[in-house]
Amino acid sequence: MRPQEEHNELKDVPFLRSIAKEDPFVTPQGFFEVFPQNVQQRMQALRSERKGWTLWPRFAVGSLAAMAIAALLWSLWPTAPVNTEGLATAEPEELLDAGVDEEILFAALAGEEDLMEPVALPDDDVEVLAYLENEDLPLDQLIEDL
Numbered sequence: 001m002r003p004q005e006e007h008n009e010l011k012d013v014p015f016l017r018s019i020a021k022e023d024p025f026v027t028p029q030g031f032f033e034v035f036p037q038n039v040q041q042r043m044q045a046l047r048s049e050r051k052g053w054t055l056w057p058r059f060a061v062g063s064l065a066a067m068a069i070a071a072l073l074w075s076l077w078p079t080a081p082v083n084t085e086g087l088a089t090a091e092p093e094e095l096l097d098a099g100v101d102e103e104i105l106f107a108a109l110a111g112e113e114d115l116m117e118p119v120a121l122p123d124d125d126v127e128v129l130a131y132l133e134n135e136d137l138p139l140d141q142l143i144e145d146l
Contacts, residue, residue: 009016015073132142 011017122131
């Protein structure tokens, strides 16, 4: 048998041969004793640099947001009272076409009583049953609601 020649990879790559043969992940002597003090000193230096600048931008942004909200509420707040005269005789389609806000309309008419005339119900049971059949209303559900 012939002895096999061992192949040396370092001969193929000269850059790898130039790297020092020591552990690169070694910390310097006394690093862990000095490190906490160095971090605290840097933090105090950063705080002293930014101390005057930290509050006023926050205050400015907050006050601008508050002024924007106040201006929006002021512009959207209803100022003119609603004229309720003629609303009772107007048709609902006319009010909607005129652009009357429904919430303002209901608020204006909330104090008035008897907005609708009472409905006269028939005394005859046959007429009531005919109405229920015509409207496809279940009788058992109506009884439960009463």
